[in-house]
Amino acid sequence: MSTAAAVDQIDLPATGTWTIDPGHAEVGFIGRHFGLTKVRGRFTGVEGTVTVREPLDLSEVHVVIDMASVSSGSQTRDDHLRSEDFFDVANHPQAVFRSTGVTTTGAVAQMTGELTIKGVTRPLTLEAEYLGHATDPWGAERAVFSAAGTINREDWGLTWNMALEAGGLLVSKEIRLEIEVELVRPEPSEES
Structure with a gap:
């Protein structure tokens, strides 16, 4: 396999545009229910590209998430997440992430x-x-x-919640994101 460069003795992927393999990609999230129990979910409909450049700081990421692909292990919860209370999938079927900058230190960025x-x-x-x-x-x-990263879901207008009698909220505002992706490098064009 060709590599772009070695940084801190780590062979990085070759420069060029890599495609996310939807069958090996997941955007996971973790919230808390009653402020105590971790509730995990994931989006399985993930597509996009990663363009590796030299220097690596110029690399770019573009990801599109199919919001209807949410799966949390509960059909009732998934239907609620797809509703207007949360993702409003009927009017906003996709979420999009576009990178604006990358700062690398070895294999971590x-x-x-x-x-x-x-x-x-x-x-x-x-x-x-x-x-x-x-x-x-x-x-x-x-x-x-x-x-991985952490967001306040209310920053994106995902504000539905219920106050608990003993204090606190039913659903946490803070959500942990955990992302796993496998990229495939397209074969060079035979016409080149």
Whole structure:
């Protein structure tokens, strides 16, 4: 597999545009119910590209999330998340993340960008980690990344909640994002 460069003795993926493999991509989220129990969910409809450039700080990420693909292990909760109270999937079927900057230190990077959910665009910083690369059994080059960050969902207009009799809120405002993606490098065009 060709590499872009070695940073801190880590071979990074080759320059060029890599495509997210939707079958090996997940945007997960963790919130709290009653301020206590962790509730986990994920979006399985994830598409996009990562363009690796030299220097790496010029690299770009563009991700589109199918909001109807939300899955939390409860059909009732998933239907509520798709409703106007939360994602309003009928009017806002996609969320979009576009990077605006990348600062790398070896295999770890701080990635800044803009996340649009429900028509609201706000800044987001993720800590991303390059986990490595491999050639799959069919000869395609693959690179694997994970990323994580925390948001206040109310910043994106996701404000539905219920006050609890004993104090506090039913659903936490703070949401942890955990992202896992496998990228595939398209074959060079035979016409080139």
